[in-house]
Amino acid sequence: MTEQVNQQRDEPGGRFDAILDAAEQVFADSGYDGTALREIAGKAGVAQGLIHYHFDNKAGLFERVVARRSGQINEARAENLEKLRAEGTLRLEDIVEALFRPTIEAGIELAEDGGSFSRILVSLANSTDPMAQSLTETYYDPIAQNYIAALQQAEPALSRADAVWAYMFAIGVGMTMMAKTGRPKRLSDGLCDDGDADLMLARIVPFICGGVRALT
Amino acid sequence: MTEQVNQQRDEPGGRFDAILDAAEQVFADSGYDGTALREIAGKAGVAQGLIHYHFDNKAGLFERVVARRSGQINEARAENLEKLRAEGTLRLEDIVEALFRPTIEAGIELAEDGGSFSRILVSLANSTDPMAQSLTETYYDPIAQNYIAALQQAEPALSRADAVWAYMFAIGVGMTMMAKTGRPKRLSDGLCDDGDADLMLARIVPFICGGVRALT
């Protein structure tokens, strides 16, 4: 068997991944409806038809973009939680840190842009669109249940309902970091930078933990 | 001067307001880019051309939709805060309540839908689009500064930067109420209903207050 005309789908650096990378950026910047496949093809340096060959249609491409990073993020989230459980007592602070750290690292993975994927996550979390709902259900509800259970373990006084609320509120707080609108800087005359993920985590973790404990 | 052929722009119940009402629903359901002016015209029972006569273009219509409710919401927010200041000591709990109550009441104003406008607010707050940024700056940054100052008054140990973070995080938590995705119900087997604004406020207020105090 001789070598193929071009690279396979699973070899990084090929056309397939170039499309995914470009799509991630454009979907993040312009939203699903605001995105034109032409622009993705242009940024990826491929013909528009190739997108349909690999991903069928726009929805298929979007789902692949979400699936790729969601896999990385949620595997890391699960591993982080496993490690904490293995170490013994679950501390609330560690749980929150374990929840958000992987989204940060997935966000800055693409060097040139400012962390595209996290912005896709924000729109996914807030959308009532059936496709968005379905993707959330598939990729994020299972790990959510995992963390909700962990919250209750760390704070036994928390009811089941309040653990769910706590998780939802935590995600809401985290979205102010992932949206990267620049609004904190504007409101604070440059004092607060929502582009600095480590700085933000140092404020987000105590805020959420204080909030959760106030629910008990 | 005899009576006009039809109602004026400032008379409720006229074509002008019918367009705004329909636009609010469709923009909330489908997002800005996902919205077709045809659908708005259809729902409002008017010709598509009338939208351009009254609002010039799609962007103009959207801005008017935002402006209308934002005026109501932020006047109420300002009044609430004034009242608290007049009463004497500022309690953190009252400030948070004063911040979110008006968005709830604006949300349920239109009877038939489930509070459309709050969903527009969510997408506005998370968008990096220039038009969204500009609208946020115009309508929501001034009142934000007002509440940030109030947070510092209520909790003097809070630094200016942390007061800005606290405000941002509070908005993030509030968005889990305004997005109305139904996810809390799904994650809790029906225990948590994000459609019940009063129930949510009873959990959001203590959560945020606990979070803010943890920042000091």
Place this chain on the structure above:
DNA sequence: GTCTATAGTTCGATAGAC
């Protein structure tokens, strides 16, 4: 696997009658 070319649809906006 990748490209070019284009079909077919939908959309925002305009022109002009009433």
Place this chain on the structure above:
DNA sequence: GTCTATCGAACTATAGAC
């Protein structure tokens, strides 16, 4: 102030050559 009719642009998706 409101409607009908339509233009022109943009988009997704497909067909077919290589």
